[in-house]
Amino acid sequence: MIFTTKAEYGVRLLVELGRQPSDSPVSLKAIAENEGLPLAYLERIVALLKRAELVESTRGAHGGYRLARDPENVTMDEVVLALEGSVAPMSCFVDETDDGRVLCSHVDDGEACATKFLWLRVQGGVIEALRRTTLAELVAFSAKQDVAKTPLPLGDALPLHSNA
Amino acid sequence: MIFTTKAEYGVRLLVELGRQPSDSPVSLKAIAENEGLPLAYLERIVALLKRAELVESTRGAHGGYRLARDPENVTMDEVVLALEGSVAPMSCFVDETDDGRVLCSHVDDGEACATKFLWLRVQGGVIEALRRTTLAELVAFSAKQDVAKTPLPLGDALPLHSNA
DNA sequence: GCTTCTCCTACCAAATTGGTAGGATTAAGC
């Protein structure tokens, strides 16, 4: 498994926020019900997105979360990095420099193992796929799916799928 | 984490076999010592490679394992598939058709969720990176590393790194 | 018949994951 439910739920959450017509805050409770996800768990996940400054929050009654940026400017590599901590193909990859790209701890003196060569290539593939996908694209995709299924009353978001 | 140590150790094992000048069988014990890996665990891993017909074995004294094919014709997507079972980006991806590519179980009636769209893209990136890497390439890489470090007596394989 | 191998299966400890519980704190609306 590459990603955990943190990434799954976190991305769903962002897509829900992106689907919102205005940018008035949306409560987690509403999102949890919409997506059929456990509220308490979502709270911990959204905290990761907030720390990464991908969402903003308003506390108190009628509060909630909204996107901190335009969906066009949010790429999935940032998102997954915020949610999962890093994109490491292998346990020998230890957090090192910059944006989720991590280096192998096996050999430090310039030498490299053959497996590192392979995992770096894989990691590159993952990060590139993430980087070229924007939140806006996912929002558009999910909107299209809705239209294809049922003409919805405007602003009424139905759950994309219900596990419950 | 994308892959577990099964992939790591399994690939190392194959590289070791590929480094062998002749194709007389090599015992797991030798490989375990060379790479500093636990023998009993390696036994279980090599069983996966054998089931996938990537290695062949000879039992009994002076037995061991050898590659079943030319390293040029062994691509890493087969290898990782054999070792890890599948390359699923997310738990909702359930084993389905063909070569490790799996489909989302969330929605079955033609509809799709936005996250599935994303994970499919990521999965594609991983599989493509694996598919374009051959065992021969990794063997060549590891040989080059050796030369760069110390001129070795021929046929004497030093450990690439020692954890022990 | 010893030794050196592959092979097989059951067990096990540690870590991770996915989730719950319980409560502060903050702000809107009356």
Added chain:
DNA sequence: GCTTAATCCTACCAATTTGGTAGGAGAAGC
């Protein structure tokens, strides 16, 4: 100023996965 609806924060917990060990049983060379 009370109530209510929210974000925030932290500790706990059960299930699963992971990485590995143990203990053998068969095969083949010497």
